Structures are given as structure tokens and as C-alpha cells.
Amino acid sequence: MPLPSFARRASFVFLLPVISCLATTVTVSLDGPGKAISPDLFGIFFEDLSYAADGGLYAELIQNRSFEYQAIEQPAWNNLTAWEIVNRAGKGSLKVDASFPLNSNNPHYAVLAVETPGNGVGLSNAGYNGIPVTTGESFGLSFFARENFFGRRWNDIGKSGRLPLIARLETADGEVLAEASLEITEREWRRFSTTLTARKTDPAARFVILVTAPGGIAFDEISLFPQKTFHGHANGLRADLAQTIADLRPRFMRFPGGCLVHGNGLGNIYRWKDTIGPIEQRRQQANLWGYHQSVGLGYFEYFQFCEDIGARPLPVVAAGVCCQNSGEGIGQAGLPLAEMDSYIQDVLDLIEWANGPATSTWGAKRAAGGHPEPFGLKYLGVGNEDQITPVFRERFKLIHEAVKAKHPEIVLVGTVGPFPDGEDFDKGWQIAGELGVAIVDEHYYRSPQWFWDNLQRYDSYDRRKSKVYAGEYAAHDDNRRNTLRSAIAEAAYLTSLERNGDVVHMASYAPMLARRDRTHWSPDLIYFNSTQVFPTLNYTIQQLFSHNRGETYLATVLDQTTSAKVRIAASTVRESQSGDVIFKLVNGEDKPHAFTVRFDGKRSLPATAIQTVLTGATGDIVNEDGAAPAATPKTTAISLTSEYSYEAPANSLTIIRIKTK
Ligand code: AHR
Numbered sequence: 001m002p003l004p005s006f007a008r009r010a011s012f013v014f015l016l017p018v019i020s021c022l023a024t025t026v027t028v029s030l031d032g033p034g035k036a037i038s039p040d041l042f043g044i045f046f047e048d049l050s051y052a053a054d055g056g057l058y059a060e061l062i063q064n065r066s067f068e069y070q071a072i073e074q075p076a077w078n079n080l081t082a083w084e085i086v087n088r089a090g091k092g093s094l095k096v097d098a099s100f101p102l103n104s105n106n107p108h109y110a111v112l113a114v115e116t117p118g119n120g121v122g123l124s125n126a127g128y129n130g131i132p133v134t135t136g137e138s139f140g141l142s143f144f145a146r147e148n149f150f151g152r153r154w155n156d157i158g159k160s161g162r163l164p165l166i167a168r169l170e171t172a173d174g175e176v177l178a179e180a181s182l183e184i185t186e187r188e189w190r191r192f193s194t195t196l197t198a199r200k201t202d203p204a205a206r207f208v209i210l211v212t213a214p215g216g217i218a219f220d221e222i223s224l225f226p227q228k229t230f231h232g233h234a235n236g237l238r239a240d241l242a243q244t245i246a247d248l249r250p251r252f253m254r255f256p257g258g259c260l261v262h263g264n265g266l267g268n269i270y271r272w273k274d275t276i277g278p279i280e281q282r283r284q285q286a287n288l289w290g291y292h293q294s295v296g297l298g299y300f301e302y303f304q305f306c307e308d309i310g311a312r313p314l315p316v317v318a319a320g321v322c323c324q325n326s327g328e329g330i331g332q333a334g335l336p337l338a339e340m341d342s343y344i345q346d347v348l349d350l351i352e353w354a355n356g357p358a359t360s361t362w363g364a365k366r367a368a369g370g371h372p373e374p375f376g377l378k379y380l381g382v383g384n385e386d387q388i389t390p391v392f393r394e395r396f397k398l399i400h401e402a403v404k405a406k407h408p409e410i411v412l413v414g415t416v417g418p419f420p421d422g423e424d425f426d427k428g429w430q431i432a433g434e435l436g437v438a439i440v441d442e443h444y445y446r447s448p449q450w451f452w453d454n455l456q457r458y459d460s461y462d463r464r465k466s467k468v469y470a471g472e473y474a475a476h477d478d479n480r481r482n483t484l485r486s487a488i489a490e491a492a493y494l495t496s497l498e499r500n501g502d503v504v505h506m507a508s509y510a511p512m513l514a515r516r517d518r519t520h521w522s523p524d525l526i527y528f529n530s531t532q533v534f535p536t537l538n539y540t541i542q543q544l545f546s547h548n549r550g551e552t553y554l555a556t557v558l559d560q561t562t563s564a565k566v567r568i569a570a571s572t573v574r575e576s577q578s579g580d581v582i583f584k585l586v587n588g589e590d591k592p593h594a595f596t597v598r599f600d601g602k603r604s605l606p607a608t609a610i611q612t613v614l615t616g617a618t619g620d621i622v623n624e625d626g627a628a629p630a631a632t633p634k635t636t637a638i639s640l641t642s643e644y645s646y647e648a649p650a651n652s653l654t655i656i657r658i659k660t661k
Pocket of ligand 1: 047049257258259260384385418472510511521
């Protein structure tokens with residue numbers, strides 16, 4: 001029966017406040033069969049961008065150790081960038097030469113001519129904004145050197161047969177923090193090494209090497225590492241940064257890029273073979289982000305790091321084309337087809353290097369690097385954000401077919417262009433369908449609202465087609481800040497990836513690392529300077545999801561009447577090993593939101609559960625360097641009922657871990 005008009009008006013007046021107070025119901029099916037989630041869903045993406053490698057994760061403390069910086073990398077750079085001549089009341093000169101190099105991959109070296117030594121003539125290097133040292137800390141110094149003919153004579157070693165050197169760590173004012181003496185006795189290149197132990201702390205020391213007799217000396221590959229690297233490896237990684245990454249417990253790591261892989265022009269494509277073997281023999285090159293790649297952090301070190309942190313390696317090789325944004329009008333170009341056989345052989349050799357026995361040609365090189373056991377490569381990326389052109393298509397197909405034919409066990413990850421939709425995206429998916437590419441790599445750098453608007457993106461993906469790797473994503477808030485708002489939008493999105501963990505096989509935030517004083521791209525997951533690491537709120541979200549992952553998704557249904565209107569999201573997973581049920585609830589609104597969580601199932605729930613909440617005063621908060629985090633997860637024990645009433649704070653992620661065993 002129709003209501004009288006006053007009653008209709010009255011219900012209209014009273015209904016609005018009533019609805020906004022009503023709790024949204026979330027129903028979790030504890031007994032349903034659930035849906036398998038990819039075990040490799042949450043991982044990381046490392047790109048040498050913003051000094052992520054040299055000056056970052058790679059623990060080398062000397063900048064431009066091989067004297068290979070060039071003006072094509074930065075106009076103000078040359079082979080002596082980061083080096084200075086040091087003259088302690090003597091007379092001498094410093095120049096660069098390439099006449100008798102260590103090897104052809106490392107052509108330049110420094111030549112010091114000391115006329116009168118005074119208290120020493122030499123060279124100094126302050127690393128990347130100073131070399132941080134702490135009292136008692138030891139450093140491994142190594143370098144290549146040889147006596148060098150200068151003027152009309154060789155060194156004054158006729159008398160002693162030796163050219164004495166002093167290696168030091170000094171403060172900027174010249175106070176000696178550590179010291180060691182060495183002697184050069186040969187005219188051929190030879191490697192020297194010693195240990196320097198600091199007797200005082202200085203966050204910005206410099207390395208100095210002084211010659212204390214008249215003579216000429218050539219130096220190359222001057223390297224200084226903290227002895228305490230991550231897992232103690234020689235040529236290793238910065239322990240604090242590596243540990244911060246390890247604390248994410250990533251299931252895979254994609255490397256070494258990004259755009260870095262396909263490079264700025266064909267000559268700049270990242271070639272993995274140039275990055276293995278003794279560091280002084282690796283072929284360095286310009287980094288397309290405007291600096292230098294020493295490739296001291298090369299394929300061996302990437303694979304070793306993956307092993308150390310329990311992540312599957314996901315190396316990416318270029319699809320035989322360079323970046324479509326290559327400068328000087330180059331745009332996308334393809335390797336000549338006549339070179340594709342050899343390029344493809346390099347890709348096949350990579351698989352042998354990673355997985356072949358130590359007796360195989362490339363497996364032997366891995367073993368020579370110190371890893372006789374195979375690395376267990378499963379995934380291989382081919383291409384990154386490439387424009388999908390006939391040039392790309394032809395080369396991608398050749399690589400794909402060759403890998404499939406020789407290594408059907410390798411899971412190949414293709415690309416669908418730079419954007420989450422559009423022409424390249426469609427064409428990329430078409431190629432993937434035609435060739436049967438196992439996984440394709442989708443990227444999205446979008447506003448927080450885009451992430452909320454796309455929570456259903458994968459619900460309708462055809463499960464018979466290629467799987468998805470969300471290889472690069474980040475919610476870009478205003479001014480590209482790492483706000484809580486952006487982190488919460490990503491959290492909501494991650495619930496949708498859990499729900500679609502049968503089709504979304506992997507996902508990784510991007511970029512991961514950025515050095516504070518040399519950041520080329522924002523936002524990033526983890527910032528750092530020489531001595532400190534600054535994880536963002538986005539990092540906290542990644543960590544919370546990674547530590548609360550599961551292998552089975554349990555149906556989690558939000559009441560549609562409110563969920564369509566407000567920014568809320570939820571998912572539930574079961575962790576097989578513990579049997580725990582992990583419920584996640586995201587509120588992206590600027591005010592609290594009331595929920596009734598119905599845990600449907602035959603088994604009775606335990607009386608208590610562990611609840612973790614990340615929230616902050618406003619969506620605008622960000623972690624400030626050196627300050628306490630703007631928001632930290634708070635964990636409490638809660639009383640649980642099968643109908644749990646809960647008010648989710650504004651801008652929050654709530655995780656409830658329920659023990660069912
Ligand atoms: O993550 C930074 C860059 O973004 C990557 O190199 C590229 O793939 C993307 O455009």
C-alpha cells in the first residue's frame with residue numbers, strides 16, 4: 001500500500017542519517033572451497049634508478065672506481081669525476097690514460113706522476129657524498145696498480161726497488177681515521193689489497209691514497225667495501241638496505257629494470273654477459289637514467305641476493321628492441337635480424353648459466369663465480385613496456401619460440417606496453433594470446449582513486465588466457481608523495497589481487513629504491529642516504545600483505561549497497577602452513593566506517609584473534625626522514641564472535657589473524 005505523502009516525506013528525512021550509521025556487512029565463507037592464490041603473488045622489483053645500485057644497494061664506497069665516467073652520462077663528468085689530486089707539500093700531477101689498460105672492457109685508468117713527494121702526493125675520493133665509517137669498523141681495500149714510466153725515467157726504485165704508498169680514511173679536514181701501508185714493485189698490473197679499520201666515527205669521510213717517493217704509478221679499479229656486507233659476501237650489498245628489502249619477505253625479485261633493460265638506443269641494451277666475472281673485467285655502461293652503471297652489482301650478485309632472501313629471480317631481458325623513448329630521435333629500434341640469432345643465444349645462455357650443471361659451458365662460469373649449484377631459475381621476463389610494433393613483434397616472437405623450444409620449463413613473462421589500457425596494451429594482449437605467452441606484465445602508475453575504481457579489474461579476466469604480472473604499480477597522490485592515502489589505496493588494490501590470485505600471478509610496487517640526494521623518480525618504496533634507510537608507508541603496506549599472505553582465498557563479500565558508494569575493500573586468505581585465516585579490511589574514507597563481519601562456517605571460531613591496524617590522523621601524512629614513522633601498525637588481541645562489530649578507523653588497513661588449528 002502506498003504511504004501517505006507525509007509518511008513518504010518523513011521516511012526520506014529520517015532514512016539518510018540512518019543509512020550512514022548502518023554498518024556495512026562483510027561475509028566471509030570460512031568453509032567454502034576457496035580459490036588457490038599464486039604462491040608468488042607478492043614480490044619486489046629492483047631497477048637501477050635513483051642510484052639504487054651504485055651508491056645504493058651495492059656496498060662499494062668509492063665512486064667512479066674504474067675511471068670510466070663519461071660526459072655522455074652527464075655533461076660535467078669525465079674519467080676523473082669524484083677524484084681529486086691530493087698534494088701534501090709535494091709536486092705532482094694526475095691524468096687519465098688508456099694506452100695500457102687492464103683489459104679492453106675497462107679502458108681508462110689514472111696516472112699519478114710524483115716529482116717531489118713532500119708528505120705525499122696522491123688522489124682522494126669521497127664516495128657518494130662522503131664515506132660513512134664507524135669506530136672499529138673494517139673495510140676491504142683493493143686496487144690494481146703498476147709502476148708507470150714518467151718523464152725521462154722510471155720510478156726512483158733503482159735504489160729501493162719499491163714505491164711506497166699509504167692508504168687512508170680521513171675526515172674532510174685531513175684527520176686520519178684509518179691507515180695502511182703498501183708497496184708497488186712491478187711494472188705490470190697487479191691487484192693489491194689490505195684492510196682499513198676506523199678508529200673514529202665519521203659519517204662523511206674520504207679515501208686517500210698517497211705516494212711517498214718520486215715516481216709514476218697507474219691505478220685502476222680502486223675499491224673499498226665495508227667488511228660487513230649483507231650475508232658477508234665479497235663484492236656484496238649494503239647490509240641495512242638489503243635487510244630492509246629482505247624484511248618484505250618477497251617471493252620473487254624482478255631485475256635489473258624497467259627501462260634500464262631495453263636501454264637508450266640499441267647500444268645501451270642491458271647485456272647480462274657484461275655483468276658477470278671479475279669486476280674489473282665487466283663492461284660498464286651509461287645508465288639511461290643519466291648516470292653510470294659499474295655493473296659491480298651484476299647478474300651473479302642479483303641471483304645471489306635472491307637466494308639470500310628466498311625470492312625467485314625474475315631477470316628481464318630486452319625483446320631485441322631498445323626503448324621507444326630513446327633519445328636523439330632514435331625511438332624504438334630493433335636489433336638487425338642478422339644479429340637476432342646471437343642475441344637469442346645470449347638469452348639461452350642465461351638459462352644455462354643459471355640452471356645448467358657446473359660442467360656446462362655457462363654453468364661453469366656460474367661455478368667459477370662461487371656458486372656451483374644451479375640457481376633454479378623459473379621465470380624469465382622478455383621486454384619491458386615496449387611499444388607493440390611489427391619490429392617488436394617479430395623479435396619477441398623469435399625469442400619466445402626459441403626459449404619455449406629449448407626450455408619449456410621456463411615460465412616466460414611478456415609485456416603489454418607502458419599503460420594499463422590503450423593500443424599497446426591491446427596489441428600486447430593479442431600477441432600474448434596468439435603465442436600463448438604464460439604471463440604478461442601490466443603496469444600502472446595512477447592516482448589513488450584509480451586504484452579504488454579498478455578493484456574489479458581482474459574479476460572478469462578470462463582465466464584461460466595468459467596470467468598477469470602487475471610488474472610496476474604505485475598510487476601517485478598529489479605531488480607524487482608517499483601519503484597514507486596512496487598506501488591505503490594500494491592496500492585496497494592488493495585485496496583485489498588476493499581475490500584474483502588465480503589470474504594475477506605476481507605483483508610488485510615500483511620503483512623500490514631511491515637515494516635521497518639523487519632521486520630521479522617519485523614516489524618510491526624505500527628511500528635512503530649514506531647511513532640511513534627510510535621506508536615509506538607504502539612499504540609498511542607491502543610488508544603487512546607479504547607477512548599475511550595465504551595460499552587460498554576465501555570468499556569475502558561486501559554488502560553492495562554501501563561498498564559501491566564508499567572506499568572500502570576486504571579479502572580473506574588461509575595460510576596453509578599455520579592454518580590461520582587472515583581477514584583484511586580497508587577503509588579509504590576520511591572518516592571511520594562501521595562494519596559487521598560475519599564469519600560463516602560450521603566450526604566455531606576461537607574466542608580471540610590478533611588484530612593489526614595501520615591508520616593515521618589524515619590521509620595526507622607521510623613518513624619524514626629520520627623521524628618516527630607517521631603511522632605504525634598496532635597489534636592487539638581481540639575477542640571474536642561470528643558476527644564481529646568493528647569500526648574501521650579513517651584511512652586504515654585492519655588485519656585480523658584467526659588461529660583455526
Ligand atoms: O619504474 C620506473 C620506470 O617506470 C620503469 O623503468 C619503466 O618500466 C616504467 O616506465
